[in-house]
Amino acid sequence: MGEEVAVRRRRQPEPTGQPRRIPQQKRGRERFEKILSVALALIEKNGSDALKMSEIVEKAELSFGALYQYFPDKSSIIRTLAERFNGQGRACVKAELATVTDAATLRQALCNIADQYYDFFRQEPVMRDIWVATQADRLLQEIDADDMEFHAQALFSVLAKLEPERRKAELLAIARLTMQLLAAAVRYAISLDDVDGRAAIALYQRMLPTAIARLS
Template sequence: MPGLGHDSGSSSSLRRVPKQGRSRDRIDEILKVSMHLIGEKGIDAVTMKEIAALSGGPIASVYQYFPNKSAIIAMLYDRYVEQTRVIISKSISNIASAADALDATDTMFDVYYNNLRQNPSTQDLLNAIQADKNLADRDIEETRYQSDNFYDATEQFIPEQMRDAYRRTLFLMFHMASATLRLALMVSEKEGEVLVSQFKAVVRAQASYYFEGKFPASM
């Protein structure tokens, strides 16, 4: 994500790195069409030939940049990571107190959940990521990176003797957040809202323990 000092490697999946605006536009169109097809048909049903046809060019123009469908999915994942990091960056940028940190956990999760609700094809992308070992491993490291960023922004509010446990808890909660969101998007919107609300209460209770030294009286 821009400004967080870490390169998500968005060009690493490309066979050929674009140098001209027209080439970058072509890649953007390929990715846009791919994401649309993923949401419409699912990952497995999408073909390189179909991507080429709907993105307005010969299939050779797709293979020119992407060696296979997995490379397209990998780059879509890179862009998903960039968007997620922006959400986290904005959520933690104004943290100046433990109370701010508590509120940030709610805000961050709400924004992320609403973005996914509005872009249902992302659900299929997330499932594809978990089904690919290399991408799943990258996703774990990305989760660690994001939780570490939240830790760095909030460790000052945590007693020193509790900081190691706090870091581990953040990593676990960030990982569970992704799983909760995937589940919430698979059930009805009404049930999804209930699951999201319950998960936020659990996160807030854990955060309160570290920030305030006690769990809330009620959840």
């Protein structure tokens, strides 16, 4: 009996926070997407903390073997969903920063990004839950860190063009802190009801300096 338990324990997949593999064939992709769709519905209903692999197996009508073929653990499913949502956020940031030509348009772009992120999380309560999960799970924290660095680098590129005479290290520090503060404002705002949340975003926008690149 002891040997049997030990074998079962060895067979359990190690927590990695990443999908085991991304299917290339149509049938595999359909199964992959079905797993994510079921997980999304379960998170929306019960929250990410309550997500269970056994429940996904039941709702998706799959075997544990089929599920573990793609996702070794719950974190890998949440990670995949988070990365997909982050892709939408990155597209938003890229589009807004592409409009920047001076200090005034930079400030407006950051205001627009705050508005769009706030609306995005209000419209996607599942993503709000997943965003919280990435902060609580050590394996998922790197997703948020990578995403934040992407935004910081994007802003840094803009600042470097607006202020070419400034030290690059200084501009990168400004870019990183600016994006961290924007994310913190959105996190706080979505923790409130919609009226207070929008008021918080508006307050954050009024607090943004006119010439961000001139911060020292």
